[in-house]
Amino acid sequence: MTHPLWWQTGVIYQIYPRSFQDSNGDGVGDLPGILARLDYMVSLGVDAVWLSPIFPSPMADFGYDIADYTGIHPLFGTMADFDRLLAEAHARGLKVILDLVPNHTSDQHPWFQESRASRDNPKRDWYFWRDPAPDGGPPNNWLSFFGGPAWTYDEATGQYYLHQFVKEQPELNYRNPAVLQAMLDAMRFWLDRGVDGFRVDVIWLMAKDPLFRDEPPNPDYQPGEPGINSLIHLYTQDLPEVHDLIRAMRGVLNEYDERMMVGEIYLPYDRLVGYYGTNMDECHLPFNFQLILSQWNATAIRTLINSYEAALPATGWPNWVLGNHDQSRIATRVGRDQARVATMMLLTLRGTPTCYYGDELGMLDVDIPYEKMQDPSGLNQPGVVGASRDPERTPMQWDASPNAGFCPPAVEPWLPLADDYPTVNVAAQAQDVRSMLSLFRQLTALRRAMPAFSVGGYASVDAGNPQVVAYERQAGAERYLVALNFSAEAQAVVLDTEAAQAEVVLSTHLDRLGVEPLTNLQLRANEGVILRL
Numbered sequence: 001m002t003h004p005l006w007w008q009t010g011v012i013y014q015i016y017p018r019s020f021q022d023s024n025g026d027g028v029g030d031l032p033g034i035l036a037r038l039d040y041m042v043s044l045g046v047d048a049v050w051l052s053p054i055f056p057s058p059m060a061d062f063g064y065d066i067a068d069y070t071g072i073h074p075l076f077g078t079m080a081d082f083d084r085l086l087a088e089a090h091a092r093g094l095k096v097i098l099d100l101v102p103n104h105t106s107d108q109h110p111w112f113q114e115s116r117a118s119r120d121n122p123k124r125d126w127y128f129w130r131d132p133a134p135d136g137g138p139p140n141n142w143l144s145f146f147g148g149p150a151w152t153y154d155e156a157t158g159q160y161y162l163h164q165f166v167k168e169q170p171e172l173n174y175r176n177p178a179v180l181q182a183m184l185d186a187m188r189f190w191l192d193r194g195v196d197g198f199r200v201d202v203i204w205l206m207a208k209d210p211l212f213r214d215e216p217p218n219p220d221y222q223p224g225e226p227g228i229n230s231l232i233h234l235y236t237q238d239l240p241e242v243h244d245l246i247r248a249m250r251g252v253l254n255e256y257d258e259r260m261m262v263g264e265i266y267l268p269y270d271r272l273v274g275y276y277g278t279n280m281d282e283c284h285l286p287f288n289f290q291l292i293l294s295q296w297n298a299t300a301i302r303t304l305i306n307s308y309e310a311a312l313p314a315t316g317w318p319n320w321v322l323g324n325h326d327q328s329r330i331a332t333r334v335g336r337d338q339a340r341v342a343t344m345m346l347l348t349l350r351g352t353p354t355c356y357y358g359d360e361l362g363m364l365d366v367d368i369p370y371e372k373m374q375d376p377s378g379l380n381q382p383g384v385v386g387a388s389r390d391p392e393r394t395p396m397q398w399d400a401s402p403n404a405g406f407c408p409p410a411v412e413p414w415l416p417l418a419d420d421y422p423t424v425n426v427a428a429q430a431q432d433v434r435s436m437l438s439l440f441r442q443l444t445a446l447r448r449a450m451p452a453f454s455v456g457g458y459a460s461v462d463a464g465n466p467q468v469v470a471y472e473r474q475a476g477a478e479r480y481l482v483a484l485n486f487s488a489e490a491q492a493v494v495l496d497t498e499a500a501q502a503e504v505v506l507s508t509h510l511d512r513l514g515v516e517p518l519t520n521l522q523l524r525a526n527e528g529v530i531l532r533l
């Protein structure tokens with residue numbers, strides 16, 4: 001690969017700002033807190049920091065309801081704080097990616113305030129307004145991801161407006177070209193300040209059916225699932241027109257040097273790869289969430305890796321994700337032992353890895369009682385398993401002091417901390433040469449040192465064992481074998497190879513080096529190894 005770009009070789013680290021570091025004692029994380037922890041991110045060996053939304057917002061959906069696309073919420077600090085954070089990150093060689101939410105605004109955004117003022121307001125068609133159905137109900141059967149109809153009636157103007165999330169998040173109408181221009185201008189505002197790119201929220205939802213047709217029922221829907229699953233989303237998701245919008249956004253990024261865009265897209269591979277664009281002119285990285293969604297066994301994981309590699313366009317750059325602010329943490333989903341195997345895989349597969357804060361420690365979901373729940377998805381869907389996203393958004397565990405060093409001892413953090421923070425924290429794991437944190441740092445160091453892992457090719461390897469996923473990474477004369485045991489029992493790897501032995505470079509147990517036989521390689525329970533061939 002010639003002249004790889006930073007977003008191809010780098011590791012992206014997602015921060016949920018409310019939960020990273022509180023600097024002013026209000027129980028909520030902020031920009032000065034993130035600034036104070038930049039050296040920690042450098043020590044992790046990551047290359048870019050993605051910040052979940054920090055813009056002014058009423059916080060109906062914790063920042064994903066934006067009231068001003070070109071400001072900073074006072075809860076997080078000031079624009080001067082942001083500029084300082086950006087400058088200090090850049091001084092350390094770290095890139096900064098902002099979370100852009102173009103699908104919807106807050107109902108407090110001036111655009112929507114104008115739009116709902118009257119039916120003849122110039123901004124009326126910046127949003128989706130429809131007359132009631134003949135029975136007075138919603139215009140069609142479209143549903144919200146957070147429960148109930150995707151329409152709310154406005155008494156003042158006698159029409160419904162569309163929102164696929166909470167009612168405080170009205171959807172923008174990109175069939176009006178002025179809306180797109182306004183969003184592109186907001187992008188330029190941040191790019192001119194020096195921001196290195198955007199993670200674009202629900203990018204595959206930005207276009208809607210102009211005929212507002214009812215969506216068909218999903219025959220596979222099971223009671224107890226979120227209501228959104230009860231329909232097949234032919235008219236609200238992945239419409240052809242969305243690609244025109246993304247190309248326009250990419251065009252703005254192309255006006256600047258080495259800026260990037262990663263799009264949030266929950267689609268199967270055959271549709272996901274379309275978001276690179278026919279001419280590689282859409283998302284630099286359409287997010288690949290399949291490691292989050294897949295069953296956790298070697299057969300399923302091997303299949304999805306190879307399916308993804310086969311589906312990628314010739315010049316499409318891959319990416320992998322194990323967790324984020326919307327999904328249960330990897331250590332909860334698969335257990336802490338397998339989380340180490342998962343981390344080795346994430347940081348050695350071909351492409352750009354995105355890591356979620358705290359996963360480098362093996363942080364777990366925290367059971368949040370209903371009376372302390374904050375997430376509107378959970379509050380609006382009581383009893384629906386997994387509806388609340390609070391469990392994976394709890395404060396970062398820095399040390400064993402009260403409140404884990406996240407906020408002062410006398411302050412109640414915005415979400416409860418995990419019970420295990422006195423032992424599972426940065427300070428403790430930094431002193432343990434075999435900790436999850438130590439493994440993470442050794443893996444990122446290996447990526448930096450060995451082009452085979454940052455830019456090299458990928459080839460699946462038959463491990464001769466259905467419990468093991470194995471693959472080679474190669475760049476020039478460098479060749480490495482990664483073998484991952486997905487079971488809680490010891491497994492033998494039988495390779496069809498002429499080489500008799502190879503050198504172990506790293507084990508997830510962090511206690512194994514030296515030469516091992518390749519014809520009968522032994523993996524311990526929940527162990528992954530990297531061997532130099």
